[in-house]
Amino acid sequence: xxxxxxxQFVTLVxxxxxxxxxxxxxxxxxxLSVSIRRLEEELGGKLFxxxxxxxxxxxxxxxxxxDAYAAIHHAQQCKLKAQEALVGLGGLLRIGFIGTATYxxxxxxxxxxxxHFPQVEMELMEMTSLEILEGLRARHLDLGFLRFPVLDSxxxxxxPLERDDFVLAVPSHSALASAPGQRIDLAQAARENFILxxxxxxxxxxxxxxxxxxxxxxxPHVVQEAMQVxxxxxxxxxxxxxxxxxxxxxxxxxxxxxCLELSDTPAQFCVGLAVAVASQQRLNLADRVxxxxxxxxxxxxxxxxxxxx
Numbered sequence: 001x002x003x004x005x006x007x008q009f010v011t012l013v014x015x016x017x018x019x020x021x022x023x024x025x026x027x028x029x030x031x032l033s034v035s036i037r038r039l040e041e042e043l044g045g046k047l048f049x050x051x052x053x054x055x056x057x058x059x060x061x062x063x064x065x066x067d068a069y070a071a072i073h074h075a076q077q078c079k080l081k082a083q084e085a086l087v088g089l090g091g092l093l094r095i096g097f098i099g100t101a102t103y104x105x106x107x108x109x110x111x112x113x114x115x116h117f118p119q120v121e122m123e124l125m126e127m128t129s130l131e132i133l134e135g136l137r138a139r140h141l142d143l144g145f146l147r148f149p150v151l152d153s154x155x156x157x158x159x160p161l162e163r164d165d166f167v168l169a170v171p172s173h174s175a176l177a178s179a180p181g182q183r184i185d186l187a188q189a190a191r192e193n194f195i196l197x198x199x200x201x202x203x204x205x206x207x208x209x210x211x212x213x214x215x216x217x218x219x220p221h222v223v224q225e226a227m228q229v230x231x232x233x234x235x236x237x238x239x240x241x242x243x244x245x246x247x248x249x250x251x252x253x254x255x256x257x258x259c260l261e262l263s264d265t266p267a268q269f270c271v272g273l274a275v276a277v278a279s280q281q282r283l284n285l286a287d288r289v290x291x292x293x294x295x296x297x298x299x300x301x302x303x304x305x306x307x308x309x
Contacts, residue, residue, distance in 0.1 A: 003075050005039045006068045008032060009047065013065060017054040090119030091285050096132040096144040097124065099228055103248045105145060105273060109297060116292060120285065128202050128227065136278050142286040148274035150204040158276040159294060160302040165271060166212055166244040167259040169236045177258040185264040190218035193241035195232050198225040208271055209244045215266055233257050
């Protein structure tokens with residue numbers, strides 16, 4: 001049994017005439033009769049009773065008809081979905097994102113994508129930047145929003161969207177929290193205990209935090225590791241230490257935490273949020289969404305940085 005036979009069966013039920021059904025199906029009458037007979041042989045029962053004026057569906061045909069309609073409909077939907085995916089108008093888009101992307105970017109972006117791409121089904125997964133990189137390479141993800149720079153971006157196309165320099169999260173009861181204008185040189189925190197990212201889980205961010213401290217002339221004394229920003233801020237609030245976190249966290253700092261801007265950040269030191277896709281063999285849908293993201297969510301500074309020479 002195949003879809004062609006099911007379509008022939010349904011057409012014959014609707015017309016009740018082999019000659020008329022053959023015309024609609026653009027085929028000769030004898031091949032249609034042979035095809036229906038083979039379908040009956042496969043099922044082990046008669047689908048039609050032949051009369052001088054046409055055919056009459058049997059109870060077996062009436063039993064089979066709803067599922068035949070459903071099979072044909074699902075096949076048509078399958079073809080439509082495939083065509084939409086090929087041209088980038090529909091399909092499944094698997095998106096990986098880091099936690100800080102939920103502070104500002106995703107609340108703006110997701111409603112836009114649902115509006116611009118109504119046929120797209122989005123699967124959203126919170127991950128570390130390392131997990132996003134691995135997911136894109138393994139083709140388990142189609143698009144990723146992650147922290148940049150990264151240590152290894154081979155096989156991927158990664159484009160910075162917005163700059164988001166580190167801020168220093170400190171306990172609100174600490175002496176540092178009273179810094180004028182809530183701005184300090186990071187060197188002033190050289191003697192503090194630091195909460196840092198685990199090197200094995202978020203190697204790029206860990207390396208960038210260490211590098212930022214070294215640029216201010218010290219190596220951080222790490223007393224605790226944590227991966228998620230809200231966990232880090234909770235540890236800071238408890239007085240365990242201070243931490244370098246993404247600047248966007250300043251807008252969502254919890255009670256007991258003050259986020260200080262760093263006045264001594266070198267101009268060449270730049271961290272932020274980027275969008276990444278596989279460099280090859282990616283969906284047309286991913287290209288369309290990527291173009292939308294770059295058009296509407298890449299800052300002018302990052303667009304200038306990424307412009308080809």
